[in-house]
Amino acid sequence: MGQAHSDERSTPPSREELTRELADKFAQKCFTSLELYSFKDVFNGLADRQGPLRYLKEDTIARFLGVPDVLSVSSVLFQMVSYIGAFPFLDDAPAVLGLDQMIMVVTILTDRYRRVLARGAVDRRALLFKSLAVYDRKFSSTATAPGGATMSEGDRPGADHIGADAVSSPGSRWGFAVDEPRDDEDSGPEGDDELVLAALDSLDYINAPKHASPPSSMHGAMIPADNWQKLIMLLLLIAPLDAQESLSSYANRLSGDQLENLRDTANCVLASFLNVELAPGVRFHRFDAVVPTSMPFMFNGLTALFEHFLFSRNLDLHRRLGDRPQPPASPPGLVQPLLEDTVSILNLNVLSQLSFFIPGSSLFRRLRLLYSGDEDGFSMGSFESKVFNWTAPTILLVTGTRLPDEASGMHSGPASAFLATLPPRRFPYGSVGGGNSENLTFGVYLGQPWKHTHRECFGADDTLLFQLQPIHDVFRASTLNKDYASFIKPSASTSVAGISFGCPAPPPTQTYRRSNTISLGPVSLALESSFEFGCFTHNYSSQGGAFQTSVSRKFDFQDRFEISSIEVWGCGGDEEAKHQAEHWAWEAREAEARRKINLGTGDIEADRALLEMAGLIGANRSGGSMG
Structure with a gap:
């Protein structure tokens, strides 16, 4: 018996058996069990057959998920799916997408793998990068290819799924002249390899490392920009998609x-990864730095998209209950819209962009x-x-056009007066190639209610300062300096008023009151009190x-x-809106009561006498004497 057990242990399982x-x-x-039943029913209804093999093709997946043809993204999506389908043996990619492979895909892309791989304290970021990347040794070569040459199809693993977009344009340089390889790329990311080892270890197979995919060098790997x-x-x-939507x-x-607005928004996000005029694609060190900081939730929409595989149209539970049929679902026109108000800055694409770094549960339909400057007036009052009476988090958005460089001498009037309040030290523009009149959009997520600033700023460490246009960037709060937000109305005791984020609160000293210079923080956004101009530093x-x-x-x-537009949006539900509406109604009643006090009685002479005593009309208007 002992010999038989030893022989059994000496024969390791094959890759197919482990998969x-x-x-x-x-x-x-x-x-x-219901999701698994639905998943198998969906797969069997979609799969093509070749002998005993049942598998999904690119156009089948794109059609089932409803991927729009106008985006031309189905080949990119299929490259990603066929790579992840090879998990845990990623060197076998691209995989034929049978039932087992699609289980891998849906489990990983919906983040459900954490229920099994609890020991693998990793995320899927490195795996997603490698599933989208193009590998070619020529990209890591220091030599340049002959003019007009392009890489051959045979040199590109998985060429059938990448499409023509991955090929370098004629006359381009091999390698990354503007993005030199770094040491951290030579060893490659370890996240997906740890995920592989965690998966094999979960099978209690002690020889798992021998079967794990060898670490792939990321030198020369990139996601093509297009x-x-x-x-x-x-x-x-x-981004706002529901599982059954x-x-x-x-x-x-x-x-x-x-569609053009969607493309423009995508280009702003793309600009945070690379300059498309200088680099052909995104390298891992940039991808790994930008995603967790500036857009940690950007892949969340894949969860709802691939959960479509878990809902079969052939499964109707109501028919099995024996009860009277349930009323039909509400028609699409009655579904609550993602965004109830449409104004200058925030639209559905910007809303989706915000959900890349603010949880969608706080945004969509919330x-x-x-406040809108276009509708309510550009004033701090x-x-x-x-x-000020909104008790839940708020999002401030401000958009405008960049002022000409001061060396051009084009400033006059209010613009010149505003620039005179800024410190004399100037930095170059924030976007490469950006010039005068370029559109800019900045914003702030503030978790605490607004209030006046006296000696200290307000806000907490969940405050986010961000830029949306022409480049997507997020500046997270520090825990050492708490000068998060300030609101200072013009008064006799303040020479510089306005709204600022990241700027120190003004000290209550006579010296400051004589100063007309805004104190800018190292990373800050300052809006002057008339909401005409702003400065991001x-x-x-x-x-x-x-x-x-x-x-x-x-x-x-x-x-x-x-500044061209400024808006403030409240994040919250019906309770916060009800509280705000009640306060607005109270203010309206108070204003009406003050307006009508002792007036409107029908006695014109009495009303006139009251106004004369108040100094508003007649001979007493200059002094308002009661005598």
């Missing part, structure tokens, strides 16, 4: 100006417009009356600010701009 065992484990522990832009557009589109319900975002070389410096722009820059 099947892991798929069974994922299926049992990551899906309910492919990445297409996927970003899809991620923006699916069809992408066809967002068809209005894929035509005309809406935002209420509190109007801002205060609309915003990023002093990368400085330390100790209320907000952390950028991970994608490691240099000093400053954008001075003329």
